[in-house]
Amino acid sequence: MDPTENEGRRDFLKKACAACIGGAVMIPPIAAGVAVLLDPIRKKGAAGDFVQVGFLSALPDDGTPRKFTVLTTREDAWNKMTNVPVGAVYLRRVAPDKVQALNVVCPHAGCFVDFMPDRSSYLCPCHDSTFAIDGKINDRKSPASRGMDELETQIRNGNELWVKFQNFLAGAPEKIPA
């Protein structure tokens, strides 16, 4: 081997080592940072639990919906808060002892849907989706791709209204728990 070739090889080795080590030392801080950055991905929304929202006697007999605030335990990163508002539902009597519950959140992009008593239907103030009183899409041109999200209900002890409260992903044609 002639000396220049030998030198060239040593030079290459040096460069390779310098570049590799120089790059490697940046990996741990960046890796730890990216792990923290991505941490929220593994977080899940609150599991739907039954929550008492009010009393059956508060619902009008004629089937007009009424809005109820849902109070329950909320976890926000490190905080745990009991009995705080986490959302709202429209409740409506469909039979003397049967109720239907609709999450007030619009399935289009998550605005707060209003009930229009004069038209007996729901209107979302954001992009004008309209929903029938049972939550189904009213208008074929509606931007929402599914009806309002219906929630499971229970009547306990004759008069207590319980709702399995949950939020769903906005925008999707199906109900996917958020």
Add this chain to the structure above:
Amino acid sequence: MKSFLNWLDSRTGCKKLLHEALYEKVPGGARWRYVWGSTLTFALAVQFITGLFLWLAYNPSSQTAWESVYYIQNHMTGGAWLRGIHHFTAQAMNVLLVLHLMQVVIDGAYKAPREVNFWFGFVLLLLVMALSLTGYLLPWDQKGFWATKVATNIVAITPLIGPQLQKLIIGGADYGHHTLSRFFALHAGFLPGLIVVLLAGHIYLFRRHGLTVKEPRRGPDTYFWPDQVLKDAVACLVVLATVLFLVIAGKGAELGGPADPTEPYSAARPEWYFLFLFQFLKYFHGGTEVWGAIVIPTLVLIVMCLMPFFGKWRLGHRFNIWFLGVLFIGVAYLTVLAVADDRRKPSYRVAKEAAEREAERVKVLAAAHGIPTSGAVNLLREDAFVQGPKLFARNCASCHRYDGNDALGLTPKDPQSASDLKGFGSREWIARLLDPAHVASTNYFGGTKFARGKMVKFVTKDVAAYTPQQKEQLHKVVMALSAEAKLKSQASSDAKDASEIATGRELIRGDINCVECHAFGKPDEDAAGPDLTDYGSREWLISFISNPAHPKFYGKRNDRMPRFAEEKILDAKAIGLIADWLRGDWYEPAATVSVAR
């Protein structure tokens, strides 16, 4: 690819830039002594990266700062590593700064024409120290809070503008939300911004004047790339390995209990690299602190600033080296003294242990109950395990003892004059009370006027003469009386020995006849001794502490014990915490076994 690079180069001139950066001349060959500047730049880059990512999750306010750091550290993937790397790299930087400075001065790299660059470096040094100082407060734990409070109080003794300056720094008259906002803005915005600008200038000037060669040269000239880069990279790797080792060995960066402005923490110390200043201040007595805190440090800094001028003369250069040498030896010596001082002080050790206990405890509580919006400090304030010993030490330990000390591990200065309450209400505790060998000891009635009272007489005369059969009966009385306390730790034995306890209850009223002097099961106006109904239970203990001179307890015969509630010495909450703690009644996670202190 190649054409893209060519295009990029034609638009930006990046090739030339890169070439200039890499092919800086290194006269006399690459050497290890030139690596310090690069390791510092590396450390700074690590701090910028980790700092930015920490920023994603940190929340600067007095109810959320500690909480968010706790969350990063314990509940976010990679969080403990991220914080650990940031924390220990900060420490490494302080060491590297000293090494860099020493190398620059010893090699004469600060002399003309490099004066300005020396000053750039000098200001960078101060800025990095400011980063350390501001960063220490951000976790808002007891240690950082109290240590920083000392630092900002020292600011107030600055001549002329002290008080205003202090308010400016902490964002008001006292520590609060704005203290954190300001420290965070300084730590993550102002200071790093300044550092970037100055560092750019520092590196530019370094390149302008070239490397200061250490004579004699060891070999032929080379270029920065790859020879010196390789050495620099290896040095950075060593720095990183050290940091990672410290992260693993220290199980991440330390996080003390949440800051509590109402709980002074006597073991609060600045980070180890500021300990020398802390120690230095001890030598300046009332009224002269300004010399130790401001005047002398400022003079030292001025001398350092003037070094490039002294360096013009041979003697001046020698002086500079000696000056720095003596300075750093002095700093090291003061640091050792500070550590040794603390080692000697039992109060320091006790405060430190208590703080570690709290830091552990708050994690247990947070995991179990979640943190209230009012902040994690409230978890500790409501916790008998943490507050019990402190309240006892403060309010009870001038007469009572807990396991022979003040419950925090110190011996109170007043001699023991009342019972030792460790295990109060338990079978062992009551059995010893009814033991002729113990009843008159200071651990029971020995230090009180009851030493000559009926109870002691009963135990030392009557009980001492008991037949084996009577002793057997007494044993059941102990079980029955202890069962009144309904202690958590005795729940299973109380349930197991139900029949003995039932017999014991009969004996209290019958053969052993405690009811001659005590009420038991029903009120008894003539009872001279304390009521034994529910003896040692939470309610009993609370009423007793609230008013031991109540007719139900010692009545007029009460000996010195304050009526804690009646005299408004303690509020109901504090008395409840003491009672819970004495009874060993605090939250315990299901999996761990109860370890009474």
